[in-house]
Amino acid sequence: MGSTATGNTPSIDLSRYRIPGHDACYYVPDFITEEEERYLMDKIKESPQQRWKQLANRRLQLWGGELTSTNALVAQPMPAFVDTYPDIIARLKGTGVFMDAPHGRPNHIIMNEVGLFRRSITLSDQFYEQYLPGQGIMPHEDGPAYFPVVATISLGSHCIFHYYQYKPDDTLPDGGRSIDPTPVLSVLLEPRSVVISEHSLYTAHLHAIREVEEDIITAGNATTPPLLSDLGVPIVNWDRVTLPAAVKIMSEGGALKRAARYSLTCRDVKKVLQLKLFTKR
Numbered sequence: 001m002g003s004t005a006t007g008n009t010p011s012i013d014l015s016r017y018r019i020p021g022h023d024a025c026y027y028v029p030d031f032i033t034e035e036e037e038r039y040l041m042d043k044i045k046e047s048p049q050q051r052w053k054q055l056a057n058r059r060l061q062l063w064g065g066e067l068t069s070t071n072a073l074v075a076q077p078m079p080a081f082v083d084t085y086p087d088i089i090a091r092l093k094g095t096g097v098f099m100d101a102p103h104g105r106p107n108h109i110i111m112n113e114v115g116l117f118r119r120s121i122t123l124s125d126q127f128y129e130q131y132l133p134g135q136g137i138m139p140h141e142d143g144p145a146y147f148p149v150v151a152t153i154s155l156g157s158h159c160i161f162h163y164y165q166y167k168p169d170d171t172l173p174d175g176g177r178s179i180d181p182t183p184v185l186s187v188l189l190e191p192r193s194v195v196i197s198e199h200s201l202y203t204a205h206l207h208a209i210r211e212v213e214e215d216i217i218t219a220g221n222a223t224t225p226p227l228l229s230d231l232g233v234p235i236v237n238w239d240r241v242t243l244p245a246a247v248k249i250m251s252e253g254g255a256l257k258r259a260a261r262y263s264l265t266c267r268d269v270k271k272v273l274q275l276k277l278f279t280k281r
């Protein structure tokens with residue numbers, strides 16, 4: 001894939017990272033280094049309060065601009081800590097997965113704080129913030145604003161990322177569709193990894209992170225891969241994990257405790273608004 005290389009950023013041969021049996025999902029462990037992860041998390045923690053958007057049970061930041069109600073991007077420059085050091089945008093471009101996207105690379109990142117629950121309490125006029133683990137993201141689709149590829153980088157903690165399908169021919173009275181509760185694919189996302197989904201995983205599936213404090217794994221054996229114990233579903237990238245604790249748990253079973261996790265979901269917004277600047281001469 002030499003043709004996708006960008007400047008001094010080496011290209012990555014994604015075919016080595018394909019999840020076996022799934023042509024629309026790639027898992028790359030150690031996509032960024034520990035030093036880069038620390039640097040990014042420091043930048044996130046230093047960012048001014050007004051950069052955060054508070055949702056019902058999580059916070060996020062938008063990097064690269066905001067979307068209008070018609071799904072167009074009002075572009076802003078990407079922060080240097082994803083464009084220059086670390087050169088995340090160029091690295092993702094170098095995988096080739098954005099080659100057919102309108103801008104050939106991600107132009108938008110949603111940075112989510114997941115796996116932490118932030119609760120404000122007031123005690124005798126003092127304001128405290130209490131952190132509780134076990135935060136998740138409900139099943140959803142990322143929608144039509146983006147070219148159908150998403151690359152998600154994890155920082156700070158692992159999580160288990162599930163893909164779901166709709167039940168066939170099952171339209172609810174409100175016009176919604178019901179979701180098959182058994183995930184079609186469950187991937188262990190380690191800190192510093194990237195998971196890339198495209199094609200039907202983007203356009204016809206949903207994805208979610210369950211709201212749990214730890215993920216309990218049943219060890220694999222000669223005939224069965226390691227399973228997520230309560231759902232009984234296989235961890236499809238069990239033989240690709242690199243974190244010593246995760247490698248051990250895949251062969252011996254056990255619990256992986258979650259901590260604060262930041263995710264960088266990188267996509268290409270199809271429509272970018274060209275703002276005409278009216279300047280006085």
Ligand SMILES: O=C(O)CCC(=O)C(=O)O
Nearest residue numbers: 110112114142152263265
């Ligand atoms: O935190 C994640 O890995 C997923 C976030 C997500 O699904 C999104 O931003 O659309």
Ligand SMILES: [Fe+2]
Nearest residue numbers: 140141142207
């Ligand atoms: Fe999403």
